[in-house]
Amino acid sequence: MMVVLNGKLVPEEHAVVSVFDRGLLYGDGLFEVVRIFNGKPFRWEQHVARFRQGAEFLGIKVPEAFEMLRGFVDELVARNELPNALMRILLTRGPGPRGYSPKGADQPTLAMSLHPAPEQTPEVVRWKLIISSARLPANEPLANFKTCNKLAQILAKTQADAAGAHEALLLNTNGLVVEGSSSNLFWVEGGGVHTPPLGAGILAGVTRAVIMELCRVAGLTWREGETTPERLRVSQGVFVSLTSAGVAEATELDGHRLACSPAVAKLHAAYWDLLIKECGS
Numbered sequence: 469m470m471v472v473l474n475g476k477l478v479p480e481e482h483a484v485v486s487v488f489d490r491g492l493l494y495g496d497g498l499f500e501v502v503r504i505f506n507g508k509p510f511r512w513e514q515h516v517a518r519f520r521q522g523a524e525f526l527g528i529k530v531p532e533a534f535e536m537l538r539g540f541v542d543e544l545v546a547r548n549e550l551p552n553a554l555m556r557i558l559l560t561r562g563p564g565p566r567g568y569s570p571k572g573a574d575q576p577t578l579a580m581s582l583h584p585a586p587e588q589t590p591e592v593v594r595w596k597l598i599i600s601s602a603r604l605p606a607n608e609p610l611a612n613f614k615t616c617n618k619l620a621q622i623l624a625k626t627q628a629d630a631a632g633a634h635e636a637l638l639l640n641t642n643g644l645v646v647e648g649s650s651s652n653l654f655w656v657e658g659g660g661v662h663t664p665p666l667g668a669g670i671l672a673g674v675t676r677a678v679i680m681e682l683c684r685v686a687g688l689t690w691r692e693g694e695t696t697p698e699r700l701r702v703s704q705g706v707f708v709s710l711t712s713a714g715v716a717e718a719t720e721l722d723g724h725r726l727a728c729s730p731a732v733a734k735l736h737a738a739y740w741d742l743l744i745k746e747c748g749s
Contacts (some may be wrong), residue, residue: 475533491560565679
């Protein structure tokens with residue numbers, strides 16, 4: 469597999485970084501995952517905008533190679549012969565002296581890699597969910613970006629794996645369900661689609677924004693609001709959104725059977741149509 473490291477296309481076995489890279493030492497960096505469909509990136513501009521905002525928030529200098537990212541996407545897809553894939557973009561502050569201070573770390577590391585994407589079909593995928601014991605801080609500005617600090621999400625996904633579930637939902641420090649380990653949460657209630665607000669401590673997901681857009685197109689009302697595990701169990705439907713799968717409908721939560729709403733299938737179909745429209749058949 470060919471990857472891009474600091475502006476150069478190299479075989480993955482040669483793509484190495486310093487053991488003093490702050491991304492390795494402290495998780496001092498951020499990343500993006502972009503859906504590549506039919507050889508084209510889906511919602512590229514939105515991913516890049518969030519990536520730039522995250523770098524600015526962390527105070528990481530964006531390297532010159534950043535301007536070449538879009539061209540590297542096409543090159544990686546062609547060289548690796550992966551027209552349907554997930555593109556991971558990683559930016560760290562780079563190597564620096566020992567200690568938390570970023571002084572002296574002025575050579576950022578920028579890497580891009582392709583990974584096979586889960587098979588995407590017009591059929592809705594159905595997932596079993598659990599509630600994780602891991603907690604996320606409410607009103608956390610860092611949650612708006614995909615930083616390299618994801619231990620809570622890792623612990624949650626570990627619990628989901630152990631329980632034979634597809635995904636784990638996390639509560640914030642206010643006791644509210646806010647998001648999945650790698651997904652944004654939605655539920656159907658009163659005929660409308662609901663999702664937690666950004667202030668609850670969730671990622672401003674690109675696919676989350678697409679779902680809101682599709683609600684308007686599909687004639688579905690949507691609003692931001694708070695929820696609890698108990699409220700989800702009695703809702704008219706629960707689903708999550710994520711770059712790799714688009715829309716995944718929840719059928720169980722901690723072993724409790726969940727209701728299925730036709731709104732979920734409607735949104736999944738609309739998402740599939742949009743993916744084909746913007747990236748080609």
